[in-house]
Amino acid sequence: MTIQWYPGHMHKAQKEIKQALPDIDLIIEVVDARIPYSSANPVIADLAENKGISKPIIKLMNKTDLADPARTAQWCEYLEKQQGVKALPVTAQSPEQVKKVIGLCRRLAPQRTTKELPVRAMIMGIPNVGKSTIINILSQKTIAKVGNEPAVTQRQQRIDLKEGVILFDTPGILWPKIDNTHSSYRLAISGAIKDTALDYEDVAFYAIEYLLKNYQSLLAEHFKLDEHELASYQSESWMALELIGRLRGCLKAGGRIDMDKVCKILIHEYRAGNIGKITLESPAMIEKELIEVAEMLKQKAEKKAARKAGFKKKR
Ligand SMILES: Nc1nc2c(ncn2[C@@H]2O[C@H](COP(=O)(O)OP(=O)(O)O)[C@@H](O)[C@H]2O)c(=O)[nH]1
Ligand SMILES: [Mg+2]
Structure with missing residues (x-):
């Protein structure tokens, strides 16, 4: 699945964040607890890794009411291994x-907790993680x-929380990661990507395969399926979708399964949290995926270099 973001916007957001950084004490990055990696902001990761920003980052893992508690705990531990990162699981x-x-915030910036010198925290997050709600x-x-919200650039907002902390809302829209195909699917399943930009069937096929492998019992329980029968569909996950379709009466003329309808049911019921607390x-x-992505990017770069060299030779 390919999703087209706009590199121009990404560049602009990065520039604006970089400009604002010297005047802030820490970053609050809101992510979706169901996809803590895929909903993270690539601009921040890049600034932290390559440009050596040394500001503390609070990973506010929101929507834990929808996420698998065991995985949330794993993620907190994993994220906090990174330099300067604190993870805080929450739900609105x-x-x-x-x-x-x-x-x-006050603990992470002890040098600034007076009324005159409040902690300056910049809050950011890709669309739909719950930044506005927070x-x-x-x-x-x-x-x-x-x-x-329409995809327009708002002016930066300064919000005095009156407890020695000032919140700065980031201007513009921050786009999610795109290099990893798995991330595109997870963003689509979670609802971070606008439905108009998404092929339900493609996304639902990815989802059912994942759910069968990782949350088979929840799937069986929610759709009232026989777990042994489900298990036999591991390698042919589309059959599980057909089964759900039959049970939910998603039929077209002639008794064929209305796949479009089944796919929408699966995705919508996942997003609503009806299937269970499920992390993607x-x-x-x-x-594992990071290694694959690095390899893919390397190959891409090599191909490009080879093309360039060939082009020069010809001239
Ligand atoms: N289940 C659940 N939904 C949430 C939570 N926080 C926000 N939402 C919902 O997620 C959607 C996006 O929230 P919004 O604050 O507009 O996200 P923003 O785009 O990051 O500003 C809205 O429908 C919210 O009601 C949460 O903790 N749990
Ligand atoms: Mg918002």
């Missing part, structure tokens, strides 16, 4: 939990619009 359903980030909880007001990636999966 528990405002008290979210507000813990204020205390964490800002509203922290400010105890409706400052940010929740839900569908683990640190071990990501470690």
Whole structure:
């Protein structure tokens, strides 16, 4: 699956963040706890890795109400191994939990906790991770619009949390990672990608294969399927989709399964959390994929270099 983001926008966001960095004390990066890696912001990862920013980063893992608690714990441990990173699992359903980030900000910037010198925290996140919801909880007001926002650049907002912390909302839209194909699928399954840009069948086939491998019991329980029968579909996951279609009465004229309908059911019920608390990636999966992505990028670069060399020879 290919998703077209706009490198121009990415570059602009990166520039704006870089400009703002000297005047902030730490970064709060909101991610989706179901996809802590795929919903992370590539700009921040790049700035942290290559440009040596030494600001603490709080990974606010939101939507834990939808995520697998065991995997969330694994992710926290994994993320905190990175230099300067603190992970805080939260759900917007528990405002008290979210507000813990204020205390964490103060602890991470002990040099700035007076009224005159408040902690300056920059909050960022790719669309749909719940950044606006979090800002509203922290400010105890409706400052940010929740839900569908048009993809326009807003002006940077400065929000005084009045507890020695000032929140700066990042301008513009931050795009998710794109180099890893698995990430595109997970972003689509989680709902981070607008439905108009997505082929439901393609995404649902990826989802059912993953669910069969990782959360077979939850799948069986939710759709009232026989787990032994499901297990036999491991290598032919489309048959599991057919089975769900038959059970849910997704039929077309002539008794054929309406695959489009089944695919939508699977994705929508996953997003609503109805199938269960399900995380779409683990640190071990990501470690493996990172090696594959690095190899793919290397090959791409080599091909490009070879093409260039060939072109020069011809001239
Ligand atoms: N289940 C669940 N949904 C959430 C949570 N936080 C936000 N949402 C929902 O996620 C969607 C996107 O939230 P929004 O704050 O607009 O995200 P933003 O694009 O990052 O600003 C909205 O439908 C929110 O109601 C959470 O912790 N759990
Ligand atoms: Mg928003």
